[in-house]
């Protein structure tokens with residue numbers, strides 16, 4: 001395994017063409033070290049979700065390389081990318097996307113079913129225990145709080161033991177308490193299990209749980225911050241936002 005689980009080299013992605021073309025990413029080079037927790041921040045429309053989608057193999061860049069565990073995705077067929085994504089990458093979204101008619105443990109076991117395996121109750125139970133929900137295995141989503149539902153979604157993303165977990169605004173739909181529980185759990189997964197996590201967020205408090213914050217503006221890297229605090233992240237965001245407002249004037 002590379003020391004850098006995922007590497008992006010000069011990645012560009014443009015949507016549309018002609019006058020309506022939007023350059024969402026413009027030559028981004030960035031690596032995510034194994035066992036690290038990175039937050040991606042930037043003003044609205046700066047390319048954060050596009051970066052995550054390209055890094056996770058959910059979208060293909062127009063230029064540049066995305067290298068996952070030493071494998072360049074550009075050289076793979078759609079089928080091979082799908083398999084690599086299934087085995088090596090976990091993804092969670094702002095909306096939990098749990099199936100309401102299934103229990104927590106059935107939801108968590110789904111990716112194993114999709115991979116043609118029969119989930120073992122102990123295997124699923126261990127991942128639910130990792131996210132602090134061992135006691136809730138038989139509960140349906142409607143009986144869980146928002147924070148608990150997101151933790152089930154994270155357990156589902158982790159059940160295949162992926163090299164990296166991508167999270168796009170994982171606390172965007174949660175109240176303060178639910179957010180804090182989810183963020184503390186993500187931090188714990190990095191510290192205790194060496195899980196690599198890359199998270200997009202708008203919230204400086206959430207970003208402060210990461211080891212490093214990477215900032216984007218207009219599809220380009222705009223610096224990073226190691227050992228962030230909510231205050232240092234908020235100050236950097238305020239200056240990026242005022243720079244991009246004055247550039248737009």
Ligand SMILES: Nc1ncnc2c1ncn2[C@@H]1O[C@H](COP(=O)(O)OP(=O)(O)OP(=O)(O)O)[C@@H](O)[C@H]1O
Nearest residue numbers: 015016022024042043044045046047048049050051
């Ligand atoms: N499928 C698409 N088709 C056309 N334009 C797109 C598409 N996806 C993203 N874009 C554009 O690319 C740019 C970057 O979008 P992206 O969603 O990556 O930004 P973001 O930083 O995640 O924004 P936000 O914080 O508002 O979620 C934006 O101008 C957006 O409108």
